[in-house]
Amino acid sequence: MVGTVLLSSSGFLNLLSLLTTYFLVSRFYYGKAKVSQTHRITNLKNFTHKELEEATNGFKEELGRGAFATLFKGVLGYDEGKCVAVKRLNVMIEEIDLEFKAELSTISRTNHRNLVELLGFCNQREHRILVxxxxxxxxxxxxxxxxxxxxxxxxxxxxxxxxxxLLYLHKECSSQIIHCDIKP
Known part of the structure; x- marks a missing residue:
């Protein structure tokens, strides 16, 4: 009887230690992946909403409008008055947040002379903005x-x-991007 109890409790403790080790190792690797994903977009400037509000003069000069975003003209004060296009996502719903993160991670890795360059972003509370x-x-x-x-x-x-x-996006880019919403 004593042997059975010791054997079963030993098996239970072994299982418990295996599960604990698994969770610790997976958490360690997940944390590492999260850091590397953030590191991938560090070449972009992380703007505050206040900085972009000042750069666009209160989001006044509208350049264009899409289904989920509005594009404004802005001027960066710190960069010798460099003009930028500020894309503000209109509503904050889960799909917009996913679209924002996808666009940020994908476009930050593209670089072609015939494509506009992503310079920065704002991901502050409910504000999702691309520059x-x-x-x-x-x-x-x-x-x-x-x-x-x-x-x-x-x-x-x-x-x-x-x-x-388009050839760059579809074939030559490190991660292929199929662009289905081309506007002149």
């Missing part, structure tokens, strides 16, 4: 559909540039 380089020549739509349309050689250059950007 991109500003296209000083305006959008492609304003260039193509204005009264003075570009000649055919210039149009060909534009189309080839778009194709190069």
């Amino acid at each position: 991109y380089e500003f296209m000083s020549n305006g959008s492609l739509a304003s260039f193509i559909f204005e009264k003075s349309r570009p000649n055919w050689n210039r149009r060909k250059e534009i189309v080839l540039g778009i194709a190069r950007g």
Whole structure:
């Protein structure tokens, strides 16, 4: 009887120590993965909401609007008055938070001359904001559909540039990005 009790309690303690070891090791590796994921986006500036509110003059000059976000023009005071495009996600729901994190982690790893560069972000309380380089020549739509349309050689250059950007996203980027929402 004593042997049975000792054997079963020993088995229970062994199982308990195995489970404890498993949880400690998995927590250690999970923490390490979390640090490396944060480390991957450290090349981006982490803005405060107040900084971006000042840069955009209270989010006044709207550049465009999408289903989930509004784009504003901003000027960074610390960077010699550099113009930026500030993309503010409109509502704070779980899908927006997931979209924000996906866009942040994906776009922070892209670098191509035919794609706008992600410069920074704000992830503060309910504020989800992305900061991109500003296209000083305006959008492609304003260039193509204005009264003075570009000649055919210039149009060909534009189309080839778009194709190069898409080729980079679809084939050459470290993680393939299939972009299904292309706007001029």
